[in-house]
Amino acid sequence: MGNSIVFTLRGPWRVPIQFDASLLVLAVLFAMLYIDRGIGTAAIAFAMIVLAILMHELGHAAACVAQNVPVRRVVLFGGGGFCEHDARVTPYQTEFIAIAGPLVNLALWAVASLILPLTITPSEPVLINGTWLTPPQGQSEITRQLTLFARLNLFLTLFNLVPVLPLDGGRLLHSWLHRFFRGITATKIAGGVGVVLAVAWVPLMFAAFFTFGVVLLYFPNIMLHWRMLRSGQG
Structure with a gap:
């Protein structure tokens, strides 16, 4: 780059x-x-x-x-x-x-x-047919x-915070797992989580677009996580 x-x-x-x-x-x-x-x-x-x-x-x-x-x-x-x-x-x-x-x-x-x-800016109430009504607030x-x-x-x-590498959530998960498991085991677990989320990524892309209006230009490296799952090496 x-x-x-x-x-x-x-x-x-x-x-x-x-x-x-x-x-x-x-x-x-x-x-x-x-x-x-x-x-x-x-x-x-x-x-x-x-x-x-x-x-x-x-x-x-x-x-x-x-x-x-x-x-x-x-x-x-x-x-x-x-x-x-x-x-x-x-x-x-x-x-x-x-x-x-x-x-x-x-x-x-x-x-x-x-x-x-x-x-x-709060909308001013208006009198309509003897009733005071507050119109919807406009957005500037x-x-x-x-x-x-x-x-x-x-x-x-x-x-x-999504737990896939190289996102911050993936680094946090990998580091956190090392507190409880041996290095290889921690890497394999992190890899398994990454594989599952990589498969589910397309629905997450649609959810991000319709919820936040954001188009994701990122896709998890499924092969990296697969290697982590299989061999315990990043």
């Missing part, structure tokens, strides 16, 4: 943040999804998903920094992002690093949800965008 990096900036803790050319594919996808709402709405929606992913990966980076784990870079690409850090980490460090990203998205969802009611553009941002972050929280 290094040859497709089009832009690099220096982020917090002097961590390089790199933007991959495949983000253009994601931009085109958002433009197609929001074509009926205008290019401005599509651009804002794209900016929000990039911001949510960036904050997620910076959450991982912050957990690394807090544990003195060197961070090489953060990369954003069309399918999401990743935080590349030193591979020499303990299972406990791995758990903290893995959970930090979803926790950041959960916090963003909570903040956006708390602010959301403040953007809604700010309300709609903030709602979308909240939903995106909630989706990223839940999506990244």
Whole structure:
């Protein structure tokens, strides 16, 4: 992926943040999804998903920094992002690093949800045939965008906790299993869970689209999880 990096900036803790050319594919996808709402709405929606992913990966980076784990870079690409850090980490460090990203998205969802009611202007009651009626509240553009941002972050929280590799949930499951089983046994169990979820992924894609309005560009590596199940090796 290094040859497709089009832009690099220096982020917090002097961590390089790199933007991959495949983000253009994601931009085109958002433009197609929001074509009926205008290019401005599509651009804002794209900016929000990039911001949510960036904050997620910076959450991982912050957990690394807090544990003195060197961070090489953060990369954003069309399918999401990743935080590349030193591979020499303990299972406990791995758990903290893995959970930090979803926790950041959960916090963003909570903040956006708390602010959301403040953007809604109450409708004024009107007198109709001697009865005061309150018309339905209309949604402003700010309300709609903030709602979308909240939903995106909630989706990223839940999506990244799905226990398949290389998602955070898969890393958490694999690390957590090592507390109770030998290395090979833990890997085989994690592989079995991954195989089952990979088979069920298509229904999950439809559920994500109809619940959150999000199109999944990720599909679990069923062969990786099958090797883990068969041989106990990742």
